[in-house]
Amino acid sequence: xxxxxxxxxxxxxxxxxxxxxxxxxxxxxxxxxxxxxxxxxxxxxxxxxxxxxxxxxxxxxxxxxxxxxxxxxxxxxxxxxxxxxxxxxxxxxxxxxxxxxxxxxxxxxxxxxxxxxxxxxxxxxxxxxxxxxxxxxxxxxxxxxxxxxxxxxxx
Amino acid sequence: xxxxxxxxxxxxxxxxxxxxxxxxxxxxxxxxxxxxxxxxxxxxxxxxxxxxxxxxxxxxxxxxxxxxxxxxxxxxxxxxxxxxxxxxxxxxxxxxxxxxxxxxxxxxxxxxxxxxxxxxxxxxxxxxxxxxxxxxxxxxxxxxxxxxxxxxxxxxxxxxxxxxxxxxxxxxxxxxxxxxxxxxxxxxxxxxxxxxxxxxxxxxxxxxxxxxxxxxxxxxxxxxxxxxxxxxxxxxxxxxxxxxxxxxxxxxxx
Numbered sequence: 316x317x318x319x320x321x322x323x324x325x326x327x328x329x330x331x332x333x334x335x336x337x338x339x340x341x342x343x344x345x346x347x348x349x350x351x352x353x354x355x356x357x358x359x360x361x362x363x364x365x366x367x368x369x370x371x372x373x374x375x376x377x378x379x380x381x382x383x384x385x386x387x388x389x390x391x392x393x394x395x396x397x398x399x400x401x402x403x404x405x406x407x408x409x410x411x412x413x414x415x416x417x418x419x420x421x422x423x424x425x426x427x428x429x430x431x432x433x434x435x436x437x438x439x440x441x442x443x444x445x446x447x448x449x450x451x452x453x454x455x456x457x458x459x460x461x462x463x464x465x466x467x468x469x470x
Numbered sequence: 471x472x473x474x475x476x477x478x479x480x481x482x483x484x485x486x487x488x489x490x491x492x493x494x495x496x497x498x499x500x501x502x503x504x505x506x507x508x509x510x511x512x513x514x515x516x517x518x519x520x521x522x523x524x525x526x527x528x529x530x531x532x533x534x535x536x537x538x539x540x541x542x543x544x545x546x547x548x549x550x551x552x553x554x555x556x557x558x559x560x561x562x563x564x565x566x567x568x569x570x571x572x573x574x575x576x577x578x579x580x581x582x583x584x585x586x587x588x589x590x591x592x593x594x595x596x597x598x599x600x601x602x603x604x605x606x607x608x609x610x611x612x613x614x615x616x617x618x619x620x621x622x623x624x625x626x627x628x629x630x631x632x633x634x635x636x637x638x639x640x641x642x643x644x645x646x647x648x649x650x651x652x653x654x655x656x657x658x659x660x661x662x663x664x665x666x667x668x669x670x671x672x673x674x675x676x677x678x679x680x681x682x683x684x685x686x687x688x689x690x691x692x693x694x695x696x697x698x699x700x701x702x703x704x705x706x707x708x709x710x711x712x713x714x715x716x717x718x719x720x721x722x723x724x
Contacts, residue, residue, distance in 0.1 A: 350704045381517055382676060382724050383510050403510030405518075406676060406724035407706055444704055446673025448643070449724070 329432045334419030341439045350444055356414030357407040363399055371401060375463065379455025381448070382406035384413065386456060388463040396428045396464055397421060400456075408445055412436070412453035416460065425468045429461055475499065475548045478718065480506075482710040491711070503552055506709055507679070507720065509656060517646060517655040519561075521666055522553050522679040523694050530687035531663055531694050537570050545713035546681040553679060554579055557658035559608070559649055566662040567591055574605055580654060582608040582633070584665055586640055588615030588623050597626045610645045612636040642672050663696035671701060676724040678705060684715035 326342055327335035341349050367373055367387060374385035385401040398421045402410035419435075420428055436453040477493030480486045491506070492499040509518050525531060526541050533540030554560060557579055562572060564585035573595045575581050583591060588611040590597065598606040606627040611620070614637055623632050635645035646657065659669060669675045680694070695701070705721035712718070 354706065381674070383518075405508075405510050405708070405722055407722055408724055444702065446671075446703070448673030 326438045329430070330435070330438075331419065331423055331427055331431060334415075334431065334435065337415055337419050338435075338438050341441070346440065346444055349440055353411035353415075353439075353441070353445075354407055355411075356418065357402075357404075357411035358414075360400060360402060360410055360414040360417060363401055367399055367401075374399070374401060375459055377452065377455050377459055380406075380409045380452035382409050384409055384452070384456070386413070386459060386463075388460055388467065390425055390464060390467045394425050394468070396423055396425050398460065408449050409452055412449075413456060415439075416453070416456055420460070425464050428464055431457065431461070433457060474544050476545050476713040478503065478545060478548070478711040478713045480709065481712050481717075482707060486709075493713075500552065503549070504556070506711070507549075507552060507556065509556065517650045517657060518676050519646065519657045519659060519669060519674050520553065520557075520677045520679060521659040521661070521669070521675055522550060522681075523661055523666070524681040524683060525694060526683055526685050526687035526691075528686045528688065529693055530689065530691035531661070532569065532691050533687050534689055534691075536691075539570075541683045541685060541687055543681070543683050543714065543716045545711075545716040545718055546683065548713075549679065549681065549718055553658050556656065558656045559654040559658070561610070561649075561657050561659045561665070563662045563665040564589070564591065565664070566660065567594070567596070569662070572596070574601075574607060577605075580608055582610050582649065582654075584610045584640055584645070586612060586614065588612075588619040590622060590626055592626075598628055598631075599626060606631050608633060608649075610635065610640060610649075612638065612640045614638040640668075642668055642674055646674060661694075663692045663694055664698075667695045667698045667701070670695065670703060670723070671698060676722070677708070678721045678723060680719050680721065682717040682719075684717075 327338050371385050374387040377384040382403055387399045389397040398417050400413040400417055402413040436450040475493050478491040480489040491502045524538050524542055524546050532538050559580040559582050561582045564583055567583050596607040598604055608631050609623055609627055610633045633645055633648045635641045703723055705723050708720040708722050710719045
């Protein structure tokens with residue numbers, strides 16, 4: 316089922332362009348380098364804007380991540396989604412997943428974001444290096460992002 | 471054991487190399503050490519699981535006396551005390567409780583003993599009946615322990631002190647969930663190797679604090695992780711400290 320394939324169109328099928336590029340990048344390198352790449356996404360996660368930094372209670376916790384992760388989506392007047400994450404530096408894997416979602420999904424129109432396949436966490440080639448629980452944490456983040464966007468775009 | 475607290479020099483991260491966590495003056499030293507081991511706050515439903523282990527240079531998890539006493543050091547003890555104080559609960563396997571002679575911890579930190587069989591650990595002051603203050607350890611077990619053992623256990627530590635998670639084996643995700651519901655979210659695992667392997671295998675371990683003592687132990691001592699098939703998990707070094715030849719590291723697994 317999760318046979319490693321490289322540059323496969325099936326891996327990027329249905330993904331928005333930025334996320335497809337990230338998936339390609341992960342699958343183009345060795346398992347060891349994938350972990351390094353994940354760390355880079357962890358380090359690249361932008362800080363929360365001030366209006367949320369001191370107000371985590373405004374954000375949604377993601378218990379699936381088991382470490383303290385919070386997220387919030389905003390849909391602007393043009394229907395474009397903006398994503399905000401708080402994930403501890405002490406949990407670089409989980410924080411890396413947040414970084415991937417932020418870079419891959421931020422700035423998308425809501426309908427495109429909602430069309431993102433749910434199995435993104437299994438397309439990064441990390442099944443052997445990262446425990447299933449952590450991968451489920453990433454799926455949990457995506458599920459909550461979509462639910463928030465659905466709620467915020469419901470007329 | 472003496473309360474002597476040796477100074478710890480920061481070797482890594484490189485930009486902090488040369489900083490020293492003062493020794494004798496624990497009042498000044500502890501905040502600096504606490505900051506090095508700082509935890510992210512826990513989210514609702516969230517938790518943090520850290521393991522603290524000691525090893526000889528050749529990878530023995532205990533010494534010829536079958537306990538870590540013979541391979542520990544004052545630096546190791548200093549960090550162990552700090553990590554215990556920072557934890558809500560210390561999670562430890564029943565075999566390790568016996569080998570190390572665990573007693574209850576200071577008020578504020580619970581001791582939770584993981585035992586598949588639910589066999590009682592009498593004579594160590596872990597049971598309610600053994601104590602004047604009515605405290606007891608928490609016991610984490612599974613239905614497979616059997617009705618009789620569970621009844622004995624409940625009588626010994628109190629109904630509310632027994633966590634039954636899983637059928638034939640202890641279901642660690644559920645057990646940690648049950649501890650979190652009691653407000654015990656900052657978990658410190660002190661082994662043994664089977665419990666540590668199970669936590670790691672289940673993806674529950676967030677970090678490993680590991681002390682390398684400057685000695686070789688030989689013998690047939692176990693490793694930090696019991697055998698449970700191939701398992702590779704990357705770990706990222708958060709810091710490495712040094713005191714009197716002992717290396718004290720913190721690695722992030724989450």
